[in-house]
Amino acid sequence: MNLKFCILFSFFVRNVIARGGYRSTSLSSAADLGFENESYAGSGRHLIEENQSHHPRTDIARGYMTNSELERAVKEFGRRCSHISRIYSIGESVRGFPLWVIEISDKPGREEPEPAFKFIGNVHGDEPVGRELLLLLANWICDNYKRDPLVDLIVTKVHLHILPSMNPDGFSFRRRGNANNVDLNRDFADQFFPWNNNEDARQPETKAIMSWLREMRFTASASLHGGALVANYPWDASLDKRKNYYACPDDGTFRFLASIYSKSHYNMSLSKEFEGGITNGAAWYPVYGGMQDWNYIYGGCFELTLEISDNKWPNAKELPTIWEYNKMSMLNLVASLVKTGVHGRVFSSDSGRPLPGLITIKGINYTVKTSGTLADYHRLLVPGERYEGMKFF
Numbered sequence: 001m002n003l004k005f006c007i008l009f010s011f012f013v014r015n016v017i018a019r020g021g022y023r024s025t026s027l028s029s030a031a032d033l034g035f036e037n038e039s040y041a042g043s044g045r046h047l048i049e050e051n052q053s054h055h056p057r058t059d060i061a062r063g064y065m066t067n068s069e070l071e072r073a074v075k076e077f078g079r080r081c082s083h084i085s086r087i088y089s090i091g092e093s094v095r096g097f098p099l100w101v102i103e104i105s106d107k108p109g110r111e112e113p114e115p116a117f118k119f120i121g122n123v124h125g126d127e128p129v130g131r132e133l134l135l136l137l138a139n140w141i142c143d144n145y146k147r148d149p150l151v152d153l154i155v156t157k158v159h160l161h162i163l164p165s166m167n168p169d170g171f172s173f174r175r176r177g178n179a180n181n182v183d184l185n186r187d188f189a190d191q192f193f194p195w196n197n198n199e200d201a202r203q204p205e206t207k208a209i210m211s212w213l214r215e216m217r218f219t220a221s222a223s224l225h226g227g228a229l230v231a232n233y234p235w236d237a238s239l240d241k242r243k244n245y246y247a248c249p250d251d252g253t254f255r256f257l258a259s260i261y262s263k264s265h266y267n268m269s270l271s272k273e274f275e276g277g278i279t280n281g282a283a284w285y286p287v288y289g290g291m292q293d294w295n296y297i298y299g300g301c302f303e304l305t306l307e308i309s310d311n312k313w314p315n316a317k318e319l320p321t322i323w324e325y326n327k328m329s330m331l332n333l334v335a336s337l338v339k340t341g342v343h344g345r346v347f348s349s350d351s352g353r354p355l356p357g358l359i360t361i362k363g364i365n366y367t368v369k370t371s372g373t374l375a376d377y378h379r380l381l382v383p384g385e386r387y388e389g390m391k392f393f
């Protein structure tokens with residue numbers, strides 16, 4: 001690193017999250033998250049790790065979008081909401097199905113000094129609830145732009161990227177893995193066991209995500225899964241392969257982000273299995289080669305793994321209810337990118353040119369980089385605490 005100089009700074013991060021939905025136009029309205037929880041319906045079943053190649057009855061997908069219906073829905077959304085969105089593909093599945101992404105922003109496709117968030121659904125082919133919810137989310141944002149302050153905040157201050165299905169082939173096979181029957185959430189480079197560090201050997205869906213992160217700087221993200229009801233955060237595993245809590249440098253920030261999701265959810269935070277509806281991945285069960293830890297280590301992106309329904313493939317009639325249970329969680333998680341943390345840009349004092357820089361916080365062994373062209377940075381932190389930081393140029 002070419003260290004020219006550094007600046008010490010200290011600051012206090014305020015908590016400016018809204019209670020019970022976001023009903024105020026003022027960003028500084030202090031309140032907290034929380035929804036009335038009446039009953040806990042979830043039983044918290046664990047994900048099944050093996051023997052996922054069985055084929056459920058074909059009628060299990062009745063009422064769910066097929067891949068071509070999903071493609072039509074994405075393109076229809078792009079036409080209907082062209083003022084705040086653009087549609088693009090980050091690559092193709094093994095069988096050549098495009099991996100469509102919806103970007104939502106008041107300036108889609110333009111670089112702005114704003115944080116970016118990504119949602120990824122259907123990582124596992126037999127967990128299709130996320131792909132349905134993500135289309136509902138996009139449409140809800142489109143319908144409520146300029147009507148709902150929380151939606152306005154997301155559209156104007158964040159670039160939201162939505163990949164409804166990372167694994168369309170797995171979906172059509174009704175199974176966990178992709179067309180080569182590889183579990184995509186075990187196909188990323190791993191910090192402890194780098195058995196798969198040859199990028200060429202990875203699946204096309206994995207490679208597409210990796211190059212996406214090289215092109216675009218995401219501040220945070222979430223992938224949507226099914227089979228349990230919990231917000232999971234790094235680390236996903238430890239070196240000794242034991243089932244123990246293994247904290248990453250930003251443990252506090254991740255617990256805060258995961259809690260935003262669980263507390264805004266209808267009943268996730270009332271879980272009897274997971275305290276507060278959140279869990280450290282390694283404490284639940286170790287995952288090696290997962291997408292979540294890879295995002296944090298290699299992509300500079302704070303990623304959560306969200307288990308959003310106990311039943312991986314519920315009757316399609318339940319989807320509107322599951323959407324209602326998750327709606328505020330999804331919106332509040334995206335909005336948290338601008339409601340907390342430290343944000344800024346780095347300029348040269350003489351020429352005014354944006355400069356590449358690194359931001360570190362005392363006591364947290366993690367570095368946040370500025371984005372390429374505009375040199376903006378977005379450093380998520382737990383609100384209500386005092387921090388000391390350093391900027392390196």
Ligand SMILES: [Zn+2]
Nearest residue numbers: 124127225226
């Ligand atoms: Zn899954």
